[in-house]
Amino acid sequence: MYMRSDCDVCRSEGFTAHSRVLIETDEASGLATLNVVRGELLKPGEAGLSESAWERLANRPRPTARFSHAPTVASLRPVRAKIHGRTLEAEDIAAIVNDIAAGRYTDVEIAALLTACTSAGMTMREVVALTHEMVAVGERLHWDREVVADKHCVGGLPGNRTTPIVVAIVAARGVCIPKTSSRAITSPAGTADTVATMAPVNLDLSAMRNVVDRHGGCLVWGGSVQLSPVDDTLIRVERALDIDSEAQLVASILSKKVAAGSTHVVIDIPVGPSAKVRDPIAASALSRLLTQVAREFGLELRVVLTDGSQPVGRGIGPALEARDVLAVMRCDADAPEDLRRRAVTLAGEVLEAVAHCPRGAGGALAEETLQSGIAWRKLQAILEAQGGMREPPVSGHRWDFLASAGGTISAIDNRRLARAAKLAGAPSSPAAGIRLLARLGDEVQVGQTLFELHAETPGELAYARSFFDANRDLLRMTTGP
Amino acid sequence: MYMRSDCDVCRSEGFTAHSRVLIETDEASGLATLNVVRGELLKPGEAGLSESAWERLANRPRPTARFSHAPTVASLRPVRAKIHGRTLEAEDIAAIVNDIAAGRYTDVEIAALLTACTSAGMTMREVVALTHEMVAVGERLHWDREVVADKHCVGGLPGNRTTPIVVAIVAARGVCIPKTSSRAITSPAGTADTVATMAPVNLDLSAMRNVVDRHGGCLVWGGSVQLSPVDDTLIRVERALDIDSEAQLVASILSKKVAAGSTHVVIDIPVGPSAKVRDPIAASALSRLLTQVAREFGLELRVVLTDGSQPVGRGIGPALEARDVLAVMRCDADAPEDLRRRAVTLAGEVLEAVAHCPRGAGGALAEETLQSGIAWRKLQAILEAQGGMREPPVSGHRWDFLASAGGTISAIDNRRLARAAKLAGAPSSPAAGIRLLARLGDEVQVGQTLFELHAETPGELAYARSFFDANRDLLRMTTGP
Numbered sequence: 036m037y038m039r040s041d042c043d044v045c046r047s048e049g050f051t052a053h054s055r056v057l058i059e060t061d062e063a064s065g066l067a068t069l070n071v072v073r074g075e076l077l078k079p080g081e082a083g084l085s086e087s088a089w090e091r092l093a094n095r096p097r098p099t100a101r102f103s104h105a106p107t108v109a110s111l112r113p114v115r116a117k118i119h120g121r122t123l124e125a126e127d128i129a130a131i132v133n134d135i136a137a138g139r140y141t142d143v144e145i146a147a148l149l150t151a152c153t154s155a156g157m158t159m160r161e162v163v164a165l166t167h168e169m170v171a172v173g174e175r176l177h178w179d180r181e182v183v184a185d186k187h188c189v190g191g192l193p194g195n196r197t198t199p200i201v202v203a204i205v206a207a208r209g210v211c212i213p214k215t216s217s218r219a220i221t222s223p224a225g226t227a228d229t230v231a232t233m234a235p236v237n238l239d240l241s242a243m244r245n246v247v248d249r250h251g252g253c254l255v256w257g258g259s260v261q262l263s264p265v266d267d268t269l270i271r272v273e274r275a276l277d278i279d280s281e282a283q284l285v286a287s288i289l290s291k292k293v294a295a296g297s298t299h300v301v302i303d304i305p306v307g308p309s310a311k312v313r314d315p316i317a318a319s320a321l322s323r324l325l326t327q328v329a330r331e332f333g334l335e336l337r338v339v340l341t342d343g344s345q346p347v348g349r350g351i352g353p354a355l356e357a358r359d360v361l362a363v364m365r366c367d368a369d370a371p372e373d374l375r376r377r378a379v380t381l382a383g384e385v386l387e388a389v390a391h392c393p394r395g396a397g398g399a400l401a402e403e404t405l406q407s408g409i410a411w412r413k414l415q416a417i418l419e420a421q422g423g424m425r426e427p428p429v430s431g432h433r434w435d436f437l438a439s440a441g442g443t444i445s446a447i448d449n450r451r452l453a454r455a456a457k458l459a460g461a462p463s464s465p466a467a468g469i470r471l472l473a474r475l476g477d478e479v480q481v482g483q484t485l486f487e488l489h490a491e492t493p494g495e496l497a498y499a500r501s502f503f504d505a506n507r508d509l510l511r512m513t514t515g516p
Numbered sequence: 517m518y519m520r521s522d523c524d525v526c527r528s529e530g531f532t533a534h535s536r537v538l539i540e541t542d543e544a545s546g547l548a549t550l551n552v553v554r555g556e557l558l559k560p561g562e563a564g565l566s567e568s569a570w571e572r573l574a575n576r577p578r579p580t581a582r583f584s585h586a587p588t589v590a591s592l593r594p595v596r597a598k599i600h601g602r603t604l605e606a607e608d609i610a611a612i613v614n615d616i617a618a619g620r621y622t623d624v625e626i627a628a629l630l631t632a633c634t635s636a637g638m639t640m641r642e643v644v645a646l647t648h649e650m651v652a653v654g655e656r657l658h659w660d661r662e663v664v665a666d667k668h669c670v671g672g673l674p675g676n677r678t679t680p681i682v683v684a685i686v687a688a689r690g691v692c693i694p695k696t697s698s699r700a701i702t703s704p705a706g707t708a709d710t711v712a713t714m715a716p717v718n719l720d721l722s723a724m725r726n727v728v729d730r731h732g733g734c735l736v737w738g739g740s741v742q743l744s745p746v747d748d749t750l751i752r753v754e755r756a757l758d759i760d761s762e763a764q765l766v767a768s769i770l771s772k773k774v775a776a777g778s779t780h781v782v783i784d785i786p787v788g789p790s791a792k793v794r795d796p797i798a799a800s801a802l803s804r805l806l807t808q809v810a811r812e813f814g815l816e817l818r819v820v821l822t823d824g825s826q827p828v829g830r831g832i833g834p835a836l837e838a839r840d841v842l843a844v845m846r847c848d849a850d851a852p853e854d855l856r857r858r859a860v861t862l863a864g865e866v867l868e869a870v871a872h873c874p875r876g877a878g879g880a881l882a883e884e885t886l887q888s889g890i891a892w893r894k895l896q897a898i899l900e901a902q903g904g905m906r907e908p909p910v911s912g913h914r915w916d917f918l919a920s921a922g923g924t925i926s927a928i929d930n931r932r933l934a935r936a937a938k939l940a941g942a943p944s945s946p947a948a949g950i951r952l953l954a955r956l957g958d959e960v961q962v963g964q965t966l967f968e969l970h971a972e973t974p975g976e977l978a979y980a981r982s983f984f985d986a987n988r989d990l991l992r993m994t995t996g997p
Contacts, residue, residue, distance in 0.1 A: 046973070048973065048975035048976070051944055053756075070566075073567070076557060085551075086554070103975070103979075104939075104975070104976075104979045107935075107939075107983070111758070115757075115758060115759055118631055118634050118635050118759055119634065119635075119759075120635070141756070142623075142624050143623050143624055143627040143753065143756050143757065144627075144756075144757065146624040146625075146627040146628050146631070147627050147628070147630075147631040147757050147759070149628075150599055150627070150628040150631035150632050150635065151631050151635050153599050153600065154598075154599050154600075154601065154631065154632050154635035154636050155635050155636075272624065275534075275622070275624050275625075276596075276624065276625065276628050277592070277596060278596055278599055278600075278628070454588075458585075458588075463532055492527065492529065494529035494584070494585070495529070495585075498584075498585045502588070
């Protein structure tokens with residue numbers, strides 16, 4: 036919020052820059068951080084709000100508001116104790132999650148909480164309590180069915196956009212899979228970002244129910260149905276910090292699944308030296324924590340460890356990944372085979388998990404469902420029902436990265452490749468990102484295009500190019516003997 | 517900074533809300549966080565800056581500026597590694613401190629750094645490197661004398677304002693003590709806040725030298741001479757989080773001392789259940805770390821553990837503490853005896869540390885210097901030389917907290933008392949705070965005033981009162997058998 040330094044309220048309350056202020060209107064109340072304004076931007080007696088504060092606090096022009104010092108946030112005390120190494124009790128976590136949900140934490144305070152939980156780690160009981168409270172402050176879906184399937188990838192592998200394909204296959208087999216996905220955390224695209232380039236994903240609860248009732252599945256953004264809304268706040272700050280802790284990850288994933296009313300979940304954990312999970316030991320620790328916490332909520336959970344040594348498909352970025360998905364769904368001749376295989380495997384796991392087919396028969400059933408075209412018709416039906424299917428956008432600015440020498444591709448740095456796609460504008464610029472044309476083990480000739488860089492503005496294209504100039508080793512080649 | 521969403525630069529660069537933007541003018545460059553403006557607050561082609569950004573980047577009206585995406589801050593990579601438990605190398609710390617000094621870190625990133633260093637702790641080598649780098653990015657004073665004395669309190673004990681008294685006594689004995697102090701971190705007053713109610717403290721380096729050359733001592737704010745400027749940035753975020761780690765504390769204290777050119781330093785560590793250092797074990801760990809790190813910089817360091825069970829003197833808050841200091845200096849009959857005794861002890865330690873008198877004789881010499889009035893004349897001379905001595909201000913709003921029953925005072929919660937003084941407006945409202953009239957062991961009658969609450973505005977007075985209503989147990993009493 037904004038207030039003049041010579042405003043009566045500002046003076047009598049003793050507000051200064053960065054004061055935390057409680058704002059109460061006739062309709063609502065909330066906290067804001069004060070920016071003190073000198074000069075004529077505001078008239079005497081006026082205060083200004085940011086758009087997000089305005090949406091939360093005022094639903095009519097020129098409302099009257101009362102301003103006072105924000106009450107002390109008592110739950111910051113256990114946060115400080117956690118920073119100093121103490122474990123959080125369930126009631127501490129309840130108070131913290133409630134205060135964050137009510138907008139009482141600043142980003143600086145959330146950053147301290149996330150860092151402390153990453154640095155000191157969280158106990159199993161802390162993770163269960165966090166998951167529980169994150170579910171409690173949001174909506175919770177009930178589907179009136181015995182089996183509600185879901186799949187999730189922990190992320191960290193650029194281009195691993197199997198979800199739309201899995202949903203299409205599973206729903207085509209008559210299994211209910213009301214999929215809610217998140218936006219990207221630290222990656223260049225989340226499933227919601229990718230699907231948003233093909234159809235609306237911001238469906239409210241009744242619109243989502245409507246799609247699921249008619250087609251058995253959906254592909255919507257979780258945030259618009261307010262499942263575990265605190266997760267979205269935490270994710271925003273995690274994104275600014277570019278950190279992602281194991282405990283936080285488990286609470287984030289499972290709070291969404293529990294709130295979404297899922298009963299059977301398949302989790303894809305890609306493992307590779309530059310994936311989010313770097314080695315089998317970390318993968319099995321994460322897998323164990325996921326399974327244990329899921330059990331507390333009566334959730335049937337299957338973990339699938341997959342190859343995380345290089346990006347999946349060709350596109351990295353919302354629209355570029357959507358194009359790969361469409362190629363697989365349409366069974367195009369040049370569809371990326373690795374993406375197709377992974378999606379079929381995961382869909383097979385889901386079909387087995389819900390006992391739709393015998394153990395070991397899921398993969399073949401999924402394959403047949405994709406090949407026959409019924410999965411593709413299902414995806415079209417779902418996206419049409421979400422508000423209309425469209426082709427993903429094409430970027431206005433492109434630059435090709437050519438091999439400066441011949442050789443064999445020996446290593447690809449997922450993290451820096453993802454970083455480059457983000458610098459090019461992904462995910463907020465949906466057509467931006469990278470189209471990777473070389474894979475591990477490929478023999479390439481001098482002058483061959485290794486990847487294309489796509490951006491929506493020349494500034495972003497130049498910015499991502501300058502990153503490549505400083506990081507030419509993110510693709511490594513060996514030359515023959 | 518502020519920019520219109522329809523601005524050409526905003527669009528072509530792909531800036532969005534909270535983008536980090538590199539701003540370059542003909543005179544300077546720096547980073548800023550973007551607020552996107554819709555509507556007519558800015559004219560097309562204009563950008564707005566906060567006052568602090570304006571001061572850093574523009575020294576003339578209507579300058580032209582270039583805007584681009586901020587380059588990636590490479591030193592955030594070791595910060596993330598530290599969050600995940602790795603130790604920082606000396607060159608990582610150099611890069612981090614340099615980037616913070618150049619304004620490249622957001623508050624959210626600084627919060628993550630501080631939290632990780634508090635949560636995981638820092639090794640001796642990390643603390644030495646941090647101290648070294650914090651000195652390196654600021655000014656460094658040289659005094660051309662063999663002995664330059666200093667004293668410092670780690671804080672946490674409300675009202676413990678011995679510094680002006682110690683400086684007056686030590687300087688009166690002819691020992692050079694060019695004291696730079698900080699503003700409050702998490703307390704209701706720092707020494708600089710208190711002295712500022714009696715004389716100017718924002719002296720630049722040459723003004724400070726002038727005072728020290730003439731009087732052998734000074735009492736200035738460290739920030740205005742740019743000693744360890746990164747420390748001030750870290751302190752600002754620590755204050756918002758209300759955390760204060762041991763390693764950070766050592767680097768903060770010693771970087772200021774090394775940069776100030778001190779050779780002999782006495783450190784006061786108050787120990788008590790609600791002081792910053794709670795027990796003798798923590799005190800001796802802190803004392804050991806201080807001594808070890810000081811040795812690396814050739815600094816002679818003496819640690820004095822003092823009673824931290826209750827506030828010192830009566831005042832808590834800048835002006836109220838200044839009144840206690842003046843009463844001691846003037847040898848008033850009702851001067852707070854505990855403050856007087858502590859200051860004399862510490863001044864005696866300084867005089868012994870610099871070998872001005874034999875071991876064991878410091879206390880008596882300090883006492884004599886105070887009693888004779890020469891210390892008081894020295895304080896007046898120093899404050900006059902800093903720009904003129906004045907009486908501290910008196911608050912406009914006061915409320916007395918009366919005992920609701922008779923009994924014996926058995927416990928005083930320093931932390932919540934300090935918190936109440938801050939809610940009343942201290943330290944930014946200099947006359948605000950608490951005047952504590954009861955001490956541990958005092959027998960009080962029903963209706964007797966236990967303390968006075970002082971504020972500069974009715975809003976702040978009401979705010980602090982409401983805190984007391986919820987925290988009546990911050991003073992505990994036992995009733996007789």
